[in-house]
Amino acid sequence: MVNEQAALEHAEAELADAALMVHTPPAGEQTGRPAVHGAVVDDATRCVHYNGPTDIVAIKFRCCGRFYPCFQCHADAEQHPPARWAPAEWAEHGILCGACGRTLSIDEYRAVSGCPACGSAFNDGCRLHAHLYFEVPPAAG
Ligand SMILES: [Zn+2]
Numbered sequence: 130m131v132n133e134q135a136a137l138e139h140a141e142a143e144l145a146d147a148a149l150m151v152h153t154p155p156a157g158e159q160t161g162r163p164a165v166h167g168a169v170v171d172d173a174t175r176c177v178h179y180n181g182p183t184d185i186v187a188i189k190f191r192c193c194g195r196f197y198p199c200f201q202c203h204a205d206a207e208q209h210p211p212a213r214w215a216p217a218e219w220a221e222h223g224i225l226c227g228a229c230g231r232t233l234s235i236d237e238y239r240a241v242s243g244c245p246a247c248g249s250a251f252n253d254g255c256r257l258h259a260h261l262y263f264e265v266p267p268a269a270g
Pocket residue numbers: 190191192193194195203207209210211212
């Protein structure tokens with residue numbers, strides 16, 4: 130019994146070690162940065178519709194799970210209507226910072242005015258469009 134318990138603990142320790150090591154992206158894959166679809170015009174996810182200095186965020190659409198720079202890009206590329214994230218789902222990492230390639234949860238994104246990882250400012254005007262992506266209360270913002 131004692132040996133069994135020790136073996137189990139040993140196995141668990143090895144699992145923990147393995148978990149620490151899987152952070153390296155598999156060969157052939159880039160940084161794990163999700164692909165951004167639509168009419169993207171540069172590496173920072175700017176698109177033909179929104180390409181100002183701070184238009185660097187791509188949003189994952191709930192309907193298809195694809196990242197697009199904006200709702201217009203989604204409308205142009207997809208045949209289905211966009212689905213929005215309900216507040217209960219805002220822990221989803223549905224926001225991509227085009228500057229550094231990190232993802233943010235929707236909750237996180239709605240609480241900041243720039244990327245917590247690289248410090249790039251996000252377009253404040255995007256807040257006006259929040260209802261297109263997230264189920265926000267009509268009076269918000
Ligand atoms: Zn979609």
